[in-house]
Amino acid sequence: MDDQGKAYWSATLGLLGKILAIWFVCSFLAGILFAPALNGISLGGYPLGFWFAHQGSIYIFIALIFYYAKAMGDLDRKFDVHEE
């Protein structure tokens, strides 16, 4: 793989790392491990930890995928590896 290819791949991995970090925080941390603590805060009639587990994580997942698709499209063009 040439340098350009290496740089593209490491930029891709960097992006994946960032997104996976958010994915982990909203579901496994906010929705599970810290849910009991977050339940002290309420969001409308929802305890916050319960909301993350039953609603919030799902909305965040959707946002993450579309952000990823857009950011990858930008990377493809920047490194000139996009589809014709």
Add this chain to the structure above:
Amino acid sequence: MDLQTITYLVVGASFALYIGIAIWARAGSTSEFYAAGGSVHPITNGMATAADWMSAASFISMAGLIANMGYGGGLFLMGWTGGYVLLAMLLAPYLRKFGKFTVPQFIGDRFYSQTASTVAVVCLLVASITYIIGQMTGVGVAFSRFLGVSSEMGIYIGMGIVFAYAVFGGMKGITYTQVAQYIVLILAYTVPAVFISLQLTGNPIPQLGLGASISGTDISLLTKLDQVVTDLGFNQYTTSVPGSTLNMFVYTMSLMIGTAGLPHVIMRFFTVAKVSDARSSAGWALIFIALLYTTAPAVAAMAKMNLHATVNTAVGLETAADGSMKVNPEVIKANADVYAPEASLVYEQRPEWMKRWEKTGLLKFEDKNGDGRIQYYNDKTKNDAAKAKAEAAGWKGNELTVNADIIVLANPEIALLPNWVIALVAAGGLAAALSTAAGLLMAISAAVSHDLVKGVFMPNISEQGELRAGKISMAVAIVIAGYLGLNPPGFAAGTVALAFGIAASSLFPAIMMGIFSKKMNKEGAIAGMLAGLAFTLIYVFAHKGIFFIKGTEFVDMIGGPNSFFGITPEAIGAIGALVNFLVAFIVDKMTKEPPEHIQAMVENVRIPRGAKAVDGAH
């Protein structure tokens, strides 16, 4: 018109629609049969993926399990949606670039080994058949209620219909049929939820209704539900975790990586035109899935509330003059005594829906204290106050058993909604079960006919022969799954969770390493898949019986139930995946690197440019 007639009409009309579309788009060559020629728009594909994905487990079973489990049921909600993030980022675009039809084909080519491909076929078959057992359980529930027969009879009828349905069209038929099925199932799921949310909270959007106050009061729905269920000795709804927090963590992880490793979902991403479409397709699919998944917790909590209110008038809901259910704010605010003698419903005055479900054997009443009233509470409670009150009231044990899998189908009946809504839900449940069973059977048929028969045993088989082998394998899979579905290893969603664990521990790590680890060789991948699969299956079979056959459990040999840090068999897949990765890396370090051209191929898969249409050749 009576309920039975309307149900036949609505279910019949929905079937006519699917069959019509299947005929209109009937598949010709093998390439069309499996992948619709690689020409499906991301939004269409997203909708079809959503229908394919949301099975009897999501539609029929999940909200019922959440109603039972409370907060902890969120593991299904997060697990079955979070996997799409992994799928979109780690697998879909790269597999699309690779440009073959099936998962075993990718594994076989990437690990330059027929053995690797055959091991992948075995993993795929075990996961898919387990998944179909769960579907059959769901189909049995839906048909038994719909036709007023026992749930066993429901499964036999379901087997016949699933077979006719799957053999009829190919993926192209299925892609457009599934768009129609998605529309039917999402309407069927959300319409009753909107009605019920309006009845209870005055807010038409269930996602907001769940967080709102009960009509005419300033008490939030969840607070009231927490209070009612704790009074009756159940765990608090918004905080109860079944098993341990560790188990919930691992269970969620297992469902997420299983989602990304399930062949019938991955196959969907071979059918989009471009690599960039594969990325956004997963997002569209998740939007369509989220419509149901964010409604499900509202359905769960509200159905639980309505069910308790039906059998206990002290909860504070009552039947209005027009026969619908309505809130009585005074009773809600007063926190009336649920143990008062007149609060329990007199059995002879039970609503019609209870009689209908009693026929299926999935709802049972046993008058333990002989007072002719239904006492529905947790008689095994650890809450001493609740226990003392129940004893003082002369209650001799819980008298009502409600199978969790009936909650969603019974939900509109419990809330006394109009008949057409009840009929719509029956059609939606069948759509969900059929679409997923069909998608899974496609994956099974592709793996057997394409990867096993053509790839290993008879490379010169004709296209005709390949199609026939595919159809025979579908028939065999249905018979096995139907037979095991008669004595299912658990509720539909629980059985399906086992399938996810199997996919998570075997296929996902192999595919991911194939893309992200250029140096991973065939020895490592094969050893990893076998180790992950064996570890998971031994743990699952120890609890559920060998191949899920009752009486062959060997749980004592592994040190008792949930002996691995309290982790349940449904959740073990994530640990299996870890075993897979570890074994693969150790074996990889001890054996020689993959050849140069394979490493070049991996580099090529990583960049989008040069993606070609899918081709089925080996």
